[in-house]
Amino acid sequence: MREPFILGDESVAAGTRRTVDLPVSVLSDHSPVTLSAHVIHGKRPGTVMFVSAGVHGDEVIGAEIVRRLLRAAPLSRMSGTLVAVPIVNSFGFINRSRYLPDRRDLNRCFPGSPAGSLAARLAHLFLTQIVTRCDVGIDLHSAAVGRTNLPQIRLTPGNPRLRELGEVFAAPVTMTSKTREGSLRLAASEAGVDLLLFEAGEGLRFDEHAARTGVAGILRVMAKLDMIAGRGVPRARGPSVYCERSSWMRAPSGGLLRTLKRRGDFVEKGQVLGVVSDPFGEREAEVVADVTGIVIGRSDLPVVNEGDALFHVAEPREMARAEAAAERFEDDLDAPPLYDEDEII
CATH class of the missing domain: 3.40.630.10 (Zn peptidases)
Known part of the structure; x- marks a missing residue:
């Protein structure tokens, strides 16, 4: 004992x-x-x-x-x-x-x-x-x-x-x-x-x-770590995408943000991630990806100031694996909630 x-x-x-x-x-x-x-x-x-x-x-x-x-x-x-x-x-x-x-x-x-x-x-x-x-x-x-x-x-x-x-x-x-x-x-x-x-x-x-x-x-x-047995432990759906660098895409101007990409999306350099417009819709500025990678973070606030961090994009070491994984992320995000037994109504 x-x-x-x-x-x-x-x-x-x-x-x-x-x-x-x-x-x-x-x-x-x-x-x-x-x-x-x-x-x-x-x-x-x-x-x-x-x-x-x-x-x-x-x-x-x-x-x-x-x-x-x-x-x-x-x-x-x-x-x-x-x-x-x-x-x-x-x-x-x-x-x-x-x-x-x-x-x-x-x-x-x-x-x-x-x-x-x-x-x-x-x-x-x-x-x-x-x-x-x-x-x-x-x-x-x-x-x-x-x-x-x-x-x-x-x-x-x-x-x-x-x-x-x-x-x-x-x-x-x-x-x-x-x-x-x-x-x-x-x-x-x-x-x-x-x-x-x-x-x-x-x-x-x-x-x-x-x-x-x-x-x-x-x-x-x-x-x-051999703390628990493997039985009942969920299996990984796929390997993790390994990244060593990431960049924030910032608001080019102040205004109202319309996001076009969500977390987990694979984006290419030069792709439009969102649009910032003034409240009258007279001027619009695109938020463009500076790098190719996966969106790992995003602002959910529609009201932004110039320079606000809007999209966080990580650069994968292996691009082909990252593109395939992004499709899996989308399925995971769209999956229905898995409730505890006492939470099912």
């Missing part, structure tokens, strides 16, 4: 699961705020993995992915340990805001400090109590409010293990992305913890395709 997993003041025995609340702060009205983590501690030893969401409080799709993951049947006979944190930034989540009350971005405050700002203290608690106690992690994000992302994995360059796990996750697109100062990815890397970053969907919105892709990808990674 394995030793219990200790988190805060709680002890989670092998073969059991429990939600543990770690004290973070007290609000001005004396309401306590906690960092809540659900621990599944398998009977057999194995990889210790964390799955986190809500580092940005308005990125709610990650919380839905964690909820579905914790209900997944393969987790009933698990080896190793899973620590799932559906909402890291409770302050932002409650206020439907990306930031904390002091307007700091939590993902620019790592590794944090126990004696620093509110953001620094939360970053330090999450890093020391959750992240550094694990071997590998998956951090779930979405686009900001008014934007939407095609499900994609972002990898730290030069890490072969992450590249392998990214391929197993099999999101529609896999991209290399440098770490940024103060980010969770950089802090985890410096602590020796391999971290996959999953981007999908839109801020303050649920997205069925993003949710299904996220849950399936996490389960495939867990199976690869």
Whole structure:
């Protein structure tokens, strides 16, 4: 029998699961705020993995992915340990805001400090109590409010293990992305913890395709790490399209945007992605693709200012594979929702 997993003041025995609340702060009205983590501690030893969401409080799709993951049947006979944190930034989540009350971005405050700002203290608690106690992690994000992302994995360059796990996750697109100062990815890397970053969907919105892709990808990674058996784990519909560069197409003028391409579409250099016109329809300016690739992100806001980022296009390494994959993405996006049993009306 394995030793219990200790988190805060709680002890989670092998073969059991429990939600543990770690004290973070007290609000001005004396309401306590906690960092809540659900621990599944398998009977057999194995990889210790964390799955986190809500580092940005308005990125709610990650919380839905964690909820579905914790209900997944393969987790009933698990080896190793899973620590799932559906909402890291409770302050932002409650206020439907990306930031904390002091307007700091939590993902620019790592590794944090126990004696620093509110953001620094939360970053330090999450890093020391959750992240550094694990071997590998998956951090779930979405686009900001008014934007939407095609499900994609972002990898730290030069890490072969992450590249392998990214391929197993099999999101529609896999991209290399440098770490940024103060980010969770950089802090985890410096602590020796391999971290996959999953981007999908839109801020303050649920997205069925993003949710299904996220849950399936996490389960495939867990199976690869021998944490769960392969039975019941969704198979990848095809290989991920690997991209090393991407570009934003920006508004040539201010006005009203009519989009002609959606996320997942394959576009060629010189192709028109959208049109910006003035409210009278007297002047129009085309938004033209500067590169050939896949639309991995897009603005959903019709009112734009000159210079606003409108379309995010990633450049695939293999164009032929990317064109074929784009057709598969279209089928996935048009597929009907797959509801939980208790959600069927």
